[in-house]
Amino acid sequence: MTAVLFDFSGTLFRVESTDSWLRGVLAGADVRLTEAELTAAVRALEAVGALPGGGAPARVPEDLADTWLVRDQSAALHRAAYTGLARQVALPHPALHDALYDRHMSPAAWAPYPDAVEVLRALRERGIPVGVVSNIGWDLRPVFRTHGLDQYVDTYVLSFEHGIQKPDPRLFATACEALGADPRKTLMVGDDRRADGGAGALGCTVHFVDHLPAADRPDGLRPVLDLVS
Known part of the structure; x- marks a missing residue:
């Protein structure tokens, strides 16, 4: 070769674990969840495949299906696909879904x-x-x-x-x-x-x-x- x-x-x-990913974003936004709430959110985010580089989604929503197939062809499509998956999970503030996407691009x-x-x-x-x-x-x-x-x-x-x-x-x-x-x-x-x-x-x-x-x-x-x- x-x-x-x-x-x-x-x-x-x-990439870091979903637990670390969510904890990091919540800390940065000064948002607090109970351990039970955090565990439930982590499990839900994992189930929908919201963490790029993490596990694949169990199911891609119909309204995201076309975007998901070509998500890696542009920055806009990639963000739309993964924030769309994340938004299936209710979080304390809507801005957290974009913050989660931004964190996964961090070298840390x-x-x-x-x-x-x-x-x-x-x-x-x-x-x-x-x-x-x-x-x-x-x-x-x-x-x-x-x-x-x-x-x-x-x-x-x-x-x-x-x-x-x-x-x-x-x-x-x-x-x-x-x-x-x-x-x-x-x-x-x-x-x-x-x-x-x-x-x-x-x-x-x-x-x-x-x-x-x-x-x-x-x-x-x-x-x-x-x-x-």
Whole structure:
């Protein structure tokens, strides 16, 4: 392999828990809930899939169905999809739904998987260029910079900046072109078999990792180093 592409959420980074997400927003807004109220709200937000990077919604409301399918094609669609899901859950103030969306874009809401730095550093030491290809509605570069991983990434290909989303092979092709890499000698690493599997249409080798909380997946990325050796 002469290049490696990585997905973002669930692959290199994992978003904070729904509990932490909601507590952070409530604290910032100086809004207080009882523990019972907070637990109920967390469960409801998880059920509707309101946290980007968290679990998928059990059901997408009919009025959001079309937006949901193309949510990663623009910043406006992404915000509309996720705030729409969140608004299914009653919160003490309507502004909290937008505040929740804003918080998930904060670098503090994300943590790299325990072996992410190790693996990216090793790839850099081997002279293997790295790209990040993500279905997303906002600029994730500050997350990488804040956590010290930006120095190991050579290019970012983000769906909302191109108006297309994985599994469209054009996103992967754009990343390979930016890296000067032959897709047939490029490894794509992701957690979504449908979205990230789209790289296979170009001839890329695709390796999947489990989308788990960071603490539950301490070494899921290390096999990548064997695949490129």
